[in-house]
């Protein structure tokens with residue numbers, strides 16, 4: 001079955017390399033899995049043009065909490081849409097932990113993204129301490145509940161969820177695929193209870209060309225959110241074939 005690969009380039013790819021890579025990606029075809037590329041903001045306008053008329057989608061790594069206003073340094077979801085983005089990552093653990101984004105802010109970002117016809121990719125994940133103290137499920141449930149509070153989502157394709165254990169991101173450690181599948185099933189059920197919709201749920205955290213296929217084989221895992229391994233042509237191609 002076709003699954004989804006979301007390539008989160010973070011701040012790892014210099015703009016010139018990113019543009020070169022996007023041109024290669026525009027020629028990728030006949031891969032098993034679908035691709036959404038999330039480069040940095042500075043190349044989104046050009047990326048939109050490069051990926052236009054290809055089967056690949058463009059996403060942003062973040063967006064502002066409002067469409068317009070006195071918000072120095074922010075990027076409007078309206079402009080992301082105009083640049084050709086169809087998706088936006090919201091609540092990534094790096095945003096939550098390094099930039100102190102709280103649940104109220106994440107909730108506003110989800111709403112404004114939806115208002116601007118962007119599909120949010122909402123990230124959820126527990127820390128190592130939370131996992132060790134047996135709090136993974138309640139933590140994920142609370143993150144989901146607060147992110148979606150008061151938000152009406154029309155179709156199940158209007159939102160994507162991504163489960164990324166914080167301790168697995170960029171660490172080389174990943175969860176056993178079977179456990180990831182069970183947790184993802186739990187997230188999917190919680191979202192169904194809260195919103196009445198079965199959303200796609202991705203897995204992320206130290207995914208690479210060697211472990212991708214085993215995660216993608218799991219029943220409840222709709223795809224992968226990939227950082228490091230999505231920034232090289234060869235490994236990205238392998239992820240798309242996995």
Ligand code: PGA
Pocket residue numbers: 008164168169170171204205206207225226227228229
């Ligand atoms: P990683 O990052 O694949 O480099 O662990 C995943 C992510 O942060 O989305």
